[in-house]
Amino acid sequence: MSPTPTRRLTVAQALVEFLAQQYTERDGRRHRLIAACWGIFGHGNVAGLGQALLETGGERMPYVQGRNEQAMVHAAVGYARQNDRLSAHAVTTSIGPGATNLVTGAALATINRLPVLLLPGDTFVTRPAEPVLQQLEAAYAGDVSVNDCLRPVSRWFDRVVRPEALIPAALQAMRVLADPVDTGAVTLALPQDVQAEAFDWPEDFFAERVWHVRRPAPDASALAEAARAVRDAARPLIIAGGGIHHSGAEDALKALADSTGIPVASTQAGKGSLRHDHPADVGGVGHTGTAVADDLARTADLVIGVGTRYSDFTTASGTLFAAPGVRFLNLNIAPFDAHKMGGAALVADARAGLEALTGALRGHRVDAAYEAEYRVGKSRWEEAVDRAYAAEDESARPSQSQVIGALDAVVGEEDVIVNAAGSLPGDLHKLWRARSPRQYHLEYGYSCMGYEIPAAVGVRLAAPDRPVWALVGDGTYLMMPTEIVTAVQEGININLVLIQNHGYASIGGLSEETGAERFGTAYRFRAADGTFTGDPLPVDLAANAASLGMAVLRPRTIRELREALATARASDRPTCVYVETETADTVSGAPAPQAWWDVPVAQTATRPAAVKAREEYERHAAGRRRHL
Structure with missing residues (x-):
């Protein structure tokens, strides 16, 4: 018998070659399973996956430069959702804070059952010196690293401690990513010494492989x-x-x-x-x-x-x-x-x-x-939506529902709106008039602040001909504006609607309803009594967006807002529409919630607001049922 053909590559090079040959197929249509790899490089992956993407990537495995590890996962999730989970992105980071920054994004992907491949570096398997930089020393176990934080938020996890272990690990990773039941975040932890180690790989490992996405019929x-x-x-x-x-x-x-x-x-x-x-x-x-x-x-x-x-x-x-x-x-x-x-x-x-x-x-x-x-x-209800969108005085500042109404008047069937957290999800769910299946992109399984901007980048990469809008409040914006830089660098034309309402408006309202009296939810100076009830902070988020490379429009009235949104939609560069809503504490303008949500209220308290809120809580909780 002739020997099995092999190719000598490092583990990282072999992984990139393998990923470039993976496809999904459903209803006769084929898609790249891993269409690109996001990455931020440190000592745990720069000489391994970084070198491999440089040497063997290119068009076979396009690279996208990210600015924040969590945001890279959000962008990959946005891409996967827009592609109906048939195509996904990989994300590589160094060991240490780069890897642990993946945890929030991994949880979001797994909870929403959206595929993303995580490739964090890991500490040395050979243990040439301990502790190495960014190594967690666990007194009870020698094989634990910070990457083990990713286990509970991954649908599948493996640590590749020898070159030949990559073969079954990579195949299992692809199986999970392509499975409509099991999909979510998949983690392959890659020790930095193993990444750079050479091995003679069977040529069949790099053969084109198609993962069929099944459509099981009912019994x-x-x-x-x-x-x-x-x-x-x-x-x-x-x-x-x-x-x-x-x-x-x-x-x-x-x-x-x-x-x-x-x-x-x-x-x-x-x-x-x-x-x-x-x-x-x-x-x-x-x-x-x-x-x-x-x-x-x-x-x-x-x-x-x-x-x-x-x-x-x-x-x-x-x-x-x-x-x-x-x-x-x-x-x-x-x-x-x-x-x-x-x-x-x-x-x-x-x-x-x-x-x-x-x-x-x-x-x-x-x-x-x-x-x-x-x-x-x-x-x-349509009449209620019309009332929420309507404006008696177009020279006034808009309410949040009027911001949504102005956007509703500008978009077409092809537009996509992206949101995840704050008071906007409730208003959008009640008010938005969805015109096409993938126009409404709400991440509400994890409701993760900071998701919107990077996810909009991912959506635009998946649908380059569709206008994409990231809708964020000031609280969400301050958490993660970093991928604006990526959008500007790569010419990824997203639109950002940035609503300034000086605090955590959604939790502020919830706090008031539950007897916590908006404690710790406003972005204001401290007053003489030590509470955050002074003047609004003099932050200029529009200037920040401009400093990151966006074109910025500052409409002050409802009329100007509508014009600004139309201008942003027609723009050929990433554009931010910055709007302050009508009061510092934000009047939504949307109809009140039509059903209850269980947020437990203090069972004993002396402040009247909490006592009253507890009475209301018990009234609603009495109607809870277990459907058996």
């Missing part, structure tokens, strides 16, 4: 049971989750709604599953939902969850689905989620499951009176 008996449940229901309601988008099931959902007349409410991740003007679309559901969707949820006798995790915001902390005898039917590719809420489980791909269910329900339609009821409710 026939489970499908029949599901169809019976729908036919027997008088007031069914569909909850569309993020799985609709990940599966590309928007048309299948529309077909089911068209044929049956069942209304469709959406989670933050599922918003846009139907266009806002579809007759069956009743908007967001849960604590940040619309009045019509939440009223339907309270009276539904069958809740059909499609691709949803049933988070506490969706269920209003277990208080929303209040009808006696309410049942649940859950269509989800993940058995873990399909069996939640004590419901009947339809374990399948969202598109395949919806198509099968539509076929099984042929000829069935909800009662005409039920359709008429929710359409009236939808019309009333």
Whole structure:
């Protein structure tokens, strides 16, 4: 027998060559699994992966220079979500603070089930001297490094301690990244001495490999049971989750709604599953939902969850689905989620499951009176949105809802809005009129401040022909503006809407509701009594954005805001629209929450605000149910 052909490369070079040959395939369409690698280099990866990307990367593995390790993961997550999880990015860092900075981004990716490959350097396997720079010495174990912080927030973790161990580790990493159930952050910790070590690799390791993304169909008996449940229901309601988008099931959902007349409410991740003007679309559901969707949820006798995790915001902390005898039917590719809420489980791909269910329900339609009821409710909510967007005086400063309304008037179907934290997610979920499936990009599984700007960069890399808007408040902006520099450097044309409201507006409002009296939430000078109730701080965030290379527009009125947004959309460079809202403490202008959210309030207190808040808390908590 002739010897197996081999190629002599370092571990880092071999990994780059391997990643360049990995593809996903779904419905006959192929995608690069790892399309690029973000990196910040230090001693733990500069001579390994840094050298490998220089020598063997290029067009085979494009490199993107980041400014913050957490932000690089956010950018990679934005890219993966825009690509329906079929294509992802890798992120490499040095050992030490570079690696631990990955933890927040890894948690976000895993919670949202979005693929990203993390390649942190690690300490020496050969232990030539201990401790080396940035090495954590654990008195109870010799094989622990700071990278072990990534274990609980990774869907899969391995440390490559010998060259030949890379082969099974890399293959397992690709399997998890391409799996629609198991995907999330995948970590391959790479000791810096092993990265630079040469090995004779089998040529087959570098062969083109295609990972097929499956679409499992529902079990026939489970499908029949599901169809019976729908036919027997008088007031069914569909909850569309993020799985609709990940599966590309928007048309299948529309077909089911068209044929049956069942209304469709959406989670933050599922918003846009139907266009806002579809007759069956009743908007967001849960604590940040619309009045019509939440009223339907309270009276539904069958809740059909499609691709949803049933988070506490969706269920209003277990208080929303209040009808006696309410049942649940859950269509989800993940058995873990399909069996939640004590419901009947339809374990399948969202598109395949919806198509099968539509076929099984042929000829069935909800009662005409039920359709008429929710359409009236939808019309009333649209009027509420119009009121929130309206401005009697266009020479006044805008409220936050008027900022959203001004943007709504400027964008087209192709635009993408990116947001994650603060008071904006609640206002957007209630008010935004989604025109296309991937227009509404809200990261609300982790609601991570600082996500928006780097994620917008990732979205724009995935969709270079779509205008992309990062919507941030001042608190979020101060956490992570760094990837503005990357956008400017690479000519990645993103738009930033920066709302100055002088503090943590969302938590300030929550603090007030829960009896904590906005403590520690305002960006103000200290007053004579030591509280943060003095004048607003004289920070100029617009000047900061300009110093990082953005073009900056400073509209002062509602009229100027609308003009500035149009100018930014037409610009050929990264542009910031900086706007101060109408009061220092921010008046949102959006309708109040339509359902509860459980934030425990002090059970004993002397301050009247906390005592009153506890009474209100107990009133709401009494309505909580466990659906078994």
